[in-house]
Amino acid sequence: MLMSLCYRMAPNNSKETLNWTRHMDDALIDAFMTEYNKGRKVNGTFTSTAYDNIVRYLTALFGKQIDKDKVKNRWKTLKRNFSNVYDIFKSLSGFAWNPTTHLWDAEPEVWDTLIEAKPKAAQWRNNPFPNYEKMLILYGVDRANGDEGETMREWRKRRRTQEETTRTVNDIDNLVSQGRYSLQNDDDFVELDGQNNSHGQGLSPEEDNSPVANSACSKRTKRAFKEHENNLKKLTEAICRVADALDRGTEAILQGNIAITKASTTKMQAPQLSGEELCKLLEECGIEIEKIPDVYCFLMNDVDKLRTAVQCPVAIRKQVIMKMFYGSY
Known part of the structure; x- marks a missing residue:
């Protein structure tokens, strides 16, 4: 099996x-x-x-x-x-x-x-x-x-990256639909704004088809798009760093609260029992001499189990202690 x-x-x-x-x-x-x-x-x-x-x-x-x-x-x-x-x-x-x-x-x-x-x-x-x-x-x-x-942190980071990528693609689609850009190939975005076309002297895209004009427009557009892409990447990374810091801070606060609560609870509920008293208790309930050191360390390291042993009726105390020590976690 x-x-x-x-x-x-x-x-x-x-x-x-x-x-x-x-x-x-x-x-x-x-x-x-x-x-x-x-x-x-x-x-x-x-x-x-x-x-x-x-x-x-x-x-x-x-x-x-x-x-x-x-x-x-x-x-x-x-x-x-x-x-x-x-x-x-x-x-x-x-x-x-x-x-x-x-x-x-x-x-x-x-x-x-x-x-x-x-x-x-x-x-x-x-x-x-x-x-x-x-x-x-x-x-x-x-x-x-x-x-x-x-993790939730990884999910948020991945989601933000996806949203930013989608927004960038949608912006390009809108510019193309408005006639401000045309896609010549997979890498070049050519600007179709006649005012900025110095090589065509203000001619419209239909009137100025010179390779020089197209090349200049393509370079300017690619530089602008690359700059926008880099800025967007830096912004995304900054947001992720802030989110990570907030996550770490929140986690630290939660762990601190848990530790404080646990310490307070332990202090209030811990049995008032000295080491000598615990050894005597173990001897009185019939724990074998050679096992007493291990059982003693086991109970002293766990307040809940120590409290269970102390509060347990004498008639079944040995059985309860050995069950916790060997057969129950």
């Missing part, structure tokens, strides 16, 4: 072959969901902090040497597999992905019609595709906008 395919890392990263199982894929996608919910996907890309957190989590969970390159390569594979399925079933009526069976549910005749139109869909009639809804959240928007998506 596609979702359980393995990949081999490049020699400069690791010579070890890592086989990704279904359970590992599930854990990887859940880890990405956690980082996504914490706002660590910016402009369509997960942050370096997100990848660091995911690597630590998977390494602790499976006891394997998993580095950032392995996670990134597997994420590319998962996105490619999702894209293949997404391109088949997007916007199709009569189909629904079943979160229990992980199959696409549809009437037999609907399946037959789809397979006739898209033969590749046949493999998904009886083969499950796990985590489709989660991948739709993590990557569906990017896939809908293109293979890797397009």
